[in-house]
Amino acid sequence: MGAQNHAAWANRTGCLSHSGAASWECKAATKAKLVMSSHSGALKPLQFPKTSSSSSLSRITTIQPQFSSQQWKTSKRTFLRCSHETSVQVGSDVVVDDVNDSLKRMRELVDIAGGKSEGVDDASLTRFLVGFSMDVEVAAKAFAKHQEWEAFIKPRGFISETEIPNELNAKKSYLQGRDKQGRPISVILARNHFNNKDVDEFRRFIVYSMDKILASSSTDGKLNVIIDLKGLGLKNLDSKAFIEGFDIYQSHYPERIEKFYMVNAPFIFNGLWKVVSPFISEITRKKIEFVSNKKVEEVLLTVIDANQLPVEYGGKAELVLLQDAVVPGWPPVIL
Incomplete structure (x- = not known):
C-alpha cells in the first residue's frame, strides 16, 4: 500500500502510523509544534482496501474528545456507575444526565456514519461516550470507525x-x-x-x-x-x-x-x-x-x-x- 492510499485510510479511521516520503506530521504533533522525521524502519500500515488520495504526504487526523458544557446539563454528585444508570461521570466530579437519550441518538448516528448499532450493548456505546467526553456525534463516528477497523484487524473475530x-x-x-x-x-x-x-x-x-x-x-x-x-x-x-x-x-x-x-x-x-x-x-x-x-x-x-x-x-x-x-x-x- 502506498503513502497516498494509507493517508486516505488514516483520515477515515484515525490510524496513527503510516509510511510517507521524507517526513510526516499529524494533528496532535501540529498542536505541539512537533514534526517527526520518517526513517527506514517506518511502520507499515495494515493492508486495507485501496483508496485514492491527491497528496503524497500523509496527514493523520485523530479524534480529540471535546466536552461542551452548553450541550449538557451537569451536576456534582457521587453515584455508582452501572449499565442501567441514567447518568455517567465524566472526570472526577462532573455528571452528565439523560444518558439514555444520548445512547438512542448515538445509535442513530452510528448507523448514519456507516456502522451498525444493532446488537451492540449499551455498555459498549457508553464506554465510547465517556471516552470521547460525552460528545455524541464524535463518539458515534469513532465507534463506526472502530467497527470498520476491527473487521480488518481481526476478520475471524479474534487474534490467534x-x-x-x-x-x-x-x-x-x-x-x-x-x-x-x-x-x-x-x-x-x-x-x-x-x-x-x-x-x-x-x-x-x-x-x-x-x-x-x-x-x-x-x-x-x-x-x-x-x-x-x-x-x-x-x-x-x-x-x-x-x-x-x-x-x-x-x-x-x-x-x-x-x-x-x-x-x-x-x-x-x-x-x-x-x-x-x-x-x-x-x-x-x-x-x-x-x-x-x-x-x-x-x-x-x-x-x-x-x-x-x-x-x-x-x-x-x-x-x-x-x-x-x-x-x-x-x-x-x-x-
Whole structure:
C-alpha cells in the first residue's frame, strides 16, 4: 500500500502510523509544534482496501474528545456507575444526565456514519461516550470507525497466537492476577520490546493482549496496566510503537484502562515521552501515573494485594506470561 492510499485510510479511521516520503506530521504533533522525521524502519500500515488520495504526504487526523458544557446539563454528585444508570461521570466530579437519550441518538448516528448499532450493548456505546467526553456525534463516528477497523484487524473475530509469534517470543506481556477491586492486572516489560518492522503483527499483539485480558472478566470491564521501564535502552526506544499502542487503547478500547502505572523510568525515557505525549488525549493522560522508584511498592500495594503483585514490585506473586495464562473461554468460539 502506498503513502497516498494509507493517508486516505488514516483520515477515515484515525490510524496513527503510516509510511510517507521524507517526513510526516499529524494533528496532535501540529498542536505541539512537533514534526517527526520518517526513517527506514517506518511502520507499515495494515493492508486495507485501496483508496485514492491527491497528496503524497500523509496527514493523520485523530479524534480529540471535546466536552461542551452548553450541550449538557451537569451536576456534582457521587453515584455508582452501572449499565442501567441514567447518568455517567465524566472526570472526577462532573455528571452528565439523560444518558439514555444520548445512547438512542448515538445509535442513530452510528448507523448514519456507516456502522451498525444493532446488537451492540449499551455498555459498549457508553464506554465510547465517556471516552470521547460525552460528545455524541464524535463518539458515534469513532465507534463506526472502530467497527470498520476491527473487521480488518481481526476478520475471524479474534487474534490467534499463531498470528503474533515474534511479539509473543519477546516475552514482554504478562497477565498478573487482580487488583483489590477485582480488575485484571497487565504487566508490560518495555525492555523486552524491540522494533518490529511488521507493524501489522504489533497491532495484532495489542488487540490480542487486550481481548484476552478482558476475557478474564472484570468487575467493571477495566484493567490496570503496569508498564515497567527498568532496563530501557536505546534499542528499546520505539516512539512509533508507543504512539501506536496508546492510539489503539484510546481509539478502540476507551474506558477499558483504569490506570497506567509507569514504573522504574530511567532518565533516557524523558526524551521519548516528550515525543509520545502530544499524541495522547487528555482523558488518557489522566489515567497515567508515573511512580518514583522509591515508591513503587508503596503505590502498587495500595491497589493490589501482595499475593497478586509480582515479587519485582514488592509482592509475592511470580510473573505469568500472557500466552501461558489460562483464561476460561479463551480463545473464543466464533460461530
